Amino acid sequence: MKILGVDIGGTAIKIGLADDHGNLASFREYSYNSKLGGKHLVEKLIQFIAENPSFDRIGISTAGQVNVEDGSILYANDNIPRYTGTKLKEILEREFQVPVLVENDANAAAIGEGYFGGGKPYDDFLCLTFGTGIGGAIVLNSQIYRGYNGIAAEFGHMITHPQGNPCNCGRSGCYETYASTTALVRKAAEIDKELTNGKAIFQAIDQGDTRLEPLLDDWVTEVSLGLTSLIHIFNPSAIIIGGGIMEQEKLVDMVDKKVKELIMESYSDVQIIRAVLGNKAGVLGAASLHRN
Incomplete structure (x- = not known):
């Protein structure tokens, strides 16, 4: 199974294509201007994801508080203005027609460290x-x-x-x-x-x-x-x-x-x-x- 891992930070979006064992076939870092807000972020995110090869699923790590049930952003501070309320899972599933899961960035980092790293x-x-x-x-x-x-x-x-x-x-x-x-x-x-x-x-x-x-x-x-x-x-x-x-x-x-x-x-x-x-x-x- 090919999983596209996406990490949305305050200054950059990192994207890697991974297998079930944590091996990365590709890894790229894209710059964007977070101060332009949530709509701009989503537009750039769709653009960056589309540049990657075929994948079966998408996992999202993102700044902000996340409702993991529906993959929406419960709260984001002014590091990414107007990001609160963004229905990230719904938007990306509609755009790419694959299952999408969304998690807070710190939780995602802990999950990664627990499976593959120091944890x-x-x-x-x-x-x-x-x-x-x-x-x-x-x-x-x-x-x-x-x-x-x-x-x-x-x-x-x-x-x-x-x-x-x-x-x-x-x-x-x-x-x-x-x-x-x-x-x-x-x-x-x-x-x-x-x-x-x-x-x-x-x-x-x-x-x-x-x-x-x-x-x-x-x-x-x-x-x-x-x-x-x-x-x-x-x-x-x-x-x-x-x-x-x-x-x-x-x-x-x-x-x-x-x-x-x-x-x-x-x-x-x-x-x-x-x-x-x-x-x-x-x-x-x-x-x-x-x-x-």
């Missing part, structure tokens, strides 16, 4: 993706825990700083306004406006820019504070952290060290693991939706 040894783990915002997923007994109405694990909107930075969700002090990659880049740009992404920040640090080291340490502390709260609540065997910035191996080590300093000793056997699938986690997770 394979664990029945219970948390998964967080650090990027434009912070996505979260809870895996209990090898199943996604969805909560009362299917939208559990909005870890990015834990309040870590009451009355703090304004957030796209309309509230203030959310975890992702301090610990997302966006938050790190925003701070770095105050030092050097050329530092527009995580990769550029780490290149500058590797080249000896000592101005960025305190900034990075502060950001690692913000990341670790949120993880500490989650560890104390869920007592997971492992936390998998992903997103492009977490592909920096030394960064995961820094987070692990800081978390171990902050958590209660009785929780110290928790494993902090870098996501194995990298930027393909969402695509493979989306394709894995059809394995069930």
Whole structure:
């Protein structure tokens, strides 16, 4: 069975053709302007999917809160304006005449890691993706825990700083306004406006820019504070952290060290693991939706 896995992010759409074993026959990344809104996204999505070879099914990983029953977008913030309410499953099934399943991007990444990556040894783990915002997923007994109405694990909107930075969700002090990659880049740009992404920040640090080291340490502390709260609540065997910035191996080590300093000793056997699938986690997770 040929499954087209699609991962819709805040700045790009990734598409891969996968088989039942997680092997990718193709993988492409397309840029689009998310600020043009949900209608533009859907138009570009249809265009990008049509450029791929024949497939039997489509799995979608997407930013925003998802109704997995009907494949619609329950809520999306201003990273993708006017995306809320989009009936993605219905639109794509009508367009391509194949079964379509839709899942929240963080849940899809966790599913991908559970089947093919760092989550394979664990029945219970948390998964967080650090990027434009912070996505979260809870895996209990090898199943996604969805909560009362299917939208559990909005870890990015834990309040870590009451009355703090304004957030796209309309509230203030959310975890992702301090610990997302966006938050790190925003701070770095105050030092050097050329530092527009995580990769550029780490290149500058590797080249000896000592101005960025305190900034990075502060950001690692913000990341670790949120993880500490989650560890104390869920007592997971492992936390998998992903997103492009977490592909920096030394960064995961820094987070692990800081978390171990902050958590209660009785929780110290928790494993902090870098996501194995990298930027393909969402695509493979989306394709894995059809394995069930």
